[in-house]
Amino acid sequence: MxxxxxxxxxxxxxxxxxxxxxxxxxxxxxxxxxxxxxxxxxxxxxxxxxxxxxxxxxxxxxxxxxxxxxxxxxxxxxxxxxxxxxxxxxxxxxxxxxxxxxxxxxxxxxxxxxxxxxxxxxxxxxxxxxxxxxxxxxxxxxxxxxxxxxxxxxxxxxxxxxxxxxxxxxxxxxxxxxxxxxxxxxxxxxxxxxxxxxxxxxxxxxxxxxxxxxxxxxxxxxxxxxxxxxxxxxxxxxxxxxxxxxxxxxxxxxxxxxxxxxxxxxxxxxxxxxxTIEIDASTIAPMVTWGTNPAMSTSVDGTVPHPEDFSSETEQKAVRRALEYMGLKPSTPITEIPVQHVFIGSCTNSRISDLREAAKIVKGKKVAKGVRALVVPGSQQVKKQAEEEGLAQIFIDAGFEWRDSGCSACLGMNPDIIPEGEHCASTSNRNFEGRQGKGARTHLVSPAMAAAAAIYGHFVDVRKLQKEPVH
Amino acid sequence: MKPFTVHKGKVAGIDRANIDTDQIIPKQFLKRIERTGFGKFLFYDWRYIDGEKPNPDFELNRPENEGATILVANENFGCGSSREHAPWALQDYGFQAIIAPSFADIFYNNCLKNGLLPIRLAKQDVEYLLRESTKADYELTISLEDQRVYDDNGFERTFDIDPYRKQLLLKGWDEIDLTFVYEPYIAEYEKKHCPLP
Missing domain, CATH: 3.30.499.10 (Aconitase, domain 3)
Structure with missing residues (x-):
């Protein structure tokens, strides 16, 4: 057969x-x-x-x-x-x-x-x-x-x-x-x-x-x-x-x-x-999106691109528009982008292992001044488990808001909305214009990268951080 | 569903790729439980300044695009969320057909279910239509029966559409009624694979 x-x-x-x-x-x-x-x-x-x-x-x-x-x-x-x-x-x-x-x-x-x-x-x-x-x-x-x-x-x-x-x-x-x-x-x-x-x-x-x-x-x-x-x-x-x-x-x-x-x-x-597409895992680094669709991304050690880096006129126009919306200048190192909001949640990254990864980074530290950070567990069961494992307390002690489950700031249909012009390190899936709120500037990242951004107030390369085990 | 046969109408262009359904109809308008009345919220964040004043820079607010019924845009139109509110909003605003080099899969399906005709044309044809659409009186005719798009200046292209979907659109049939015809097959399948508890 x-x-x-x-x-x-x-x-x-x-x-x-x-x-x-x-x-x-x-x-x-x-x-x-x-x-x-x-x-x-x-x-x-x-x-x-x-x-x-x-x-x-x-x-x-x-x-x-x-x-x-x-x-x-x-x-x-x-x-x-x-x-x-x-x-x-x-x-x-x-x-x-x-x-x-x-x-x-x-x-x-x-x-x-x-x-x-x-x-x-x-x-x-x-x-x-x-x-x-x-x-x-x-x-x-x-x-x-x-x-x-x-x-x-x-x-x-x-x-x-x-x-x-x-x-x-x-x-x-x-x-x-x-x-x-x-x-x-x-x-x-x-x-x-x-x-x-x-x-x-x-x-x-x-x-x-x-x-x-x-x-x-x-x-x-x-x-x-x-x-x-x-x-x-x-x-x-x-x-x-x-x-x-x-x-x-x-x-x-x-x-x-x-x-x-x-x-x-x-x-x-x-x-x-x-x-078929083949990818060598060793070529992948922690990623951060800089633009207004999920393909507009680079590794955390990269920089914001120039529109001229792109070949077609349609792409160049889209990049110019995206940079204007995001308030970013070409050549800016990703790690110099300041972050005012952090959202850990969504159907992409709100499960217990996501929260554990984020908690490893957060443990014993404080959310940077001027950053508002949310953790929204994906379900009430995840929430309960995270509370039992002590993860919730780690987040709360660090200054995160610990919430009930829901889609939340991934799309801001509930009151969890990112204000206009502010940057959000988000573990969600879409960085479209207005997705997290009108004028909100979303950067898609992993839970660990989002947690690190909350602590430092800007993106940092998690590979360089000393991780502390939770248990 | 209203049948779609032949339509002649004014063309508006938005020369952007990857126009996502969050742009077409932002999330704050998805809380309504009706199918109608979404037109005034179409492209809300692009169309209005501070939610009320029309943004003069946005394509659909230009005087030459008033009353347009055919929208032309660039690649991957309708990507992102599955919200059917997007075709509902486009249709309620007055659009009857969307032309682009490519569409996102879910959006494309959602259009067909509502009698809003999505047409894929080659990139260079879309570029031509985007240029022409800046003229105030530019019109296109779309004939679904012979799968043809043409203007009065000699532009004429054929487009592909699935024959089953085409029939449904031409007749304006309710797909659920049609599926009920196959109920014995569904019952048979369930008996074998998926019995009631």
Whole structure:
């Protein structure tokens, strides 16, 4: 039999109906729902008198709008309405909901894996582009729009053309202080924000194999920033170990049977991809974005570029515009950019290992004068664990604000907004104009780099810092 | 969905690449639970100074672009967030088609679901249209049936579109109704792979 990629295997397992000249009708195993992209879909169902086909394959939470202090007091009336609309809709259509009172609440892409809902081989969708996160488990997971949310609610399927396959292979060893975030930022920086358009990415190679599930999630999360709707990693022992014992994962003998099925999903030796990119891990350094898309980045020991460094006129114009927006001058060393805000959080980097990495840097130090620093755990469970491990106290003692879970300043739909003209070292995924607030100047970095920026008030090369173990 | 067949209209250009959906419709407007009324917030941060005064430098505020129904922009239009509020805002503002050398995948899909036609043309054709769009009375005609874009000066190009999506657009069909036709296949699949608990 012809060797297959995991992408082809999952796809073929989910084709409900196939006909020439049409996309495939694909079955969806898990539909995650949040408050922002679902109300119009539920309204559509009501207008046509339609039902949710499989509430048991649907799971909802609220994350985008929720305040991270006094979470039950939502002062913004429009946001409050949207949250109560989700509560109403879940009640009406019998959809399980992790609401603000639930210990399971959190960012949808953090709680899916945490609860064991995310499993290898599943097709997973959500009205959110960072659904690609779940690909870390060897699931085919992608973001959809509200019309598609409605379609999945009503039919548990989607009409989809099979995308092309892109292998990104990262071999070698990562240097000290270089993290999963730096790897994905480096990939996007080198190959551009649309290298993955029309493709599903499979991340392979020694570096990925050696990564924890949380690191793989960081990588897959930002596949969409490379233009790919989905990015995934073939499952292995690391995947199975993570899932064992999770609330919604199979139990006992069922789990062992599932592991056998999951193991068979991994890409076969000799399978072919439509495109392959190879990266040597040793060439990757801690990264900082200087511009207004995630490809506009350089290593921490680099400088802000000149527009003339870029070949096309369109790029030069974009760089000029970005530098003006960011208030940066060409040739400025990255380590001389002052930082007034630090945000550690988001579906990219708000898991327990992210907080541990940041805490290592922060322990025993103080946030620099004039810097406001936030830690927003990805879920209430992460929050609880971080408190039990003493991480929360390390952050609080250093002068960080310690918050409840939610999307928070990644996109500023709740009150956590970065003021105009101020620079923010952020562990989130998008540095678009206005993303964190109108005129806010976002620099995407790893949790360790963000923590270091909080302590020093400017970017520093974490490779040069003396790290102190937390435990 | 309103059918899309032939459209003739005025062209506005924004010569930027990687226009993300955060620019098309900023997050503070995503809290509404309706599908309508997003047009006044389209390109909000670029379009207004301090949230009220129109920014005279922004392309859509130029007098020659008033009443435009076709938008031309550069590569990777609609990247970033999956928010369908982006096509809703473009459509509510009055746009019926977007032309660019490339689109982000999720945005492209979202447009098709709403009868807003995304058209991919070669980079040099887009450059030509961006130049022409600065003229006050420049118009294009788009025929979906024969997949053609043309102006009155002899410019004429064909474009690709998936035949299934094309049919849906031409007819203005509700995709969910159409999928219900395949319900027996879905039920069969579920019986085998995904039974009810």
């Amino acid at each position: 012809k060797p297959k990629t995991i992408i082809e295997k999952i796809w073929e397992n989910h084709v409900v109906y196939r006909e020439d000249g049409k996309p495939d009708l694909l079955y969806i195993d898990l539909h995650l729902v949040h408050e922002v992209t679902s109300p119009q879909a539920f309204e559509g169902l009501r207008q046509k008198g339609r039902k949710v086909r499989r509430p048991d394959l649907t799971f909802a939470t609220m994350d985008h709008n929720v305040p991270t202090v006094n979470r039950f007091v939502i002062e913004d009336e429009v946001a409050r309405n949207q949250i109560s609309a989700l509560e109403r809709n879940c009640r009406e259509f019998s959809i399980p909901l992790a609401d603000l009172h639930s210990e399971e609440q959190g960012i949808v892409h953090v709680i899916g894996p945490e609860l064991g809902l995310t499993q290898p081989g599943k097709t997973i969708v959500c009205g959110d582009s960072h659904t690609s996160t779940h690909g870390a488990f060897g699931a085919l997971a992608f973001g959809i729009g509200t019309s598609e949310v409605e379609h999945v609610l009503a039919t548990q399927t989607l009409w989809q053309h099979k995308p092309k396959t892109l292998q990104i292979r990262i071999d070698g060893k990562l240097g000290e202080g270089v993290t999963a975030k730096d790897v994905i930022l480096a990939i996007i920086g080198r190959y551009g924000v649309d290298v993955g358009t029309g493709y599903i990415i499979e991340f392979t190679g020694e570096v990925i194999r050696n990564m924890s599930m949380e690191e793989r999630m960081t990588i897959c999360n930002m596949s969409i920033e490379a233009g790919a709707r989905a990015g995934l990693v073939s499952p292995d022992e690391t995947t199975f170990a993570y899932l064992r014992g999770r609330k919604y994962a199979p139990k006992g003998e069922e789990f062992e049977k599932a592991v056998e099925r999951w193991r068979a999903l991994a890409t076969d030796e000799g399978a072919e991809y439509d495109k």
